[in-house]
Amino acid sequence: MDKRYVIRTDAFISEPMSREEAIQQVKKYDQQxxxxxxxxxxxxxxxxxxxxRTPKWS
Structure with missing residues (x-):
């Protein structure tokens, strides 16, 4: 079974998706x-x- 990921923003948590989909979505958010x-x-x-809590490394 593939591990699933979600995207967390200040406003919401997304539905679970693959790692590749999550990376592409985060890139789109970054552009915005x-x-x-x-x-x-x-x-x-x-x-x-x-x-x-925002990660300390960001």
Missing amino acids: GVSAYIVSEEESKRIKPGEF
Whole structure:
């Protein structure tokens, strides 16, 4: 089974998608000036609304 990923922005969490799809979507958001992060589907289930912390490396 392939691992699935979601995209997290300030406004929403996307539906699960493949790694390649997630990378392309984040690139599109970047071109629009939107900060977006890729997290695993499992991690997205643990993130509660309003509790997402921007990674320290960004």
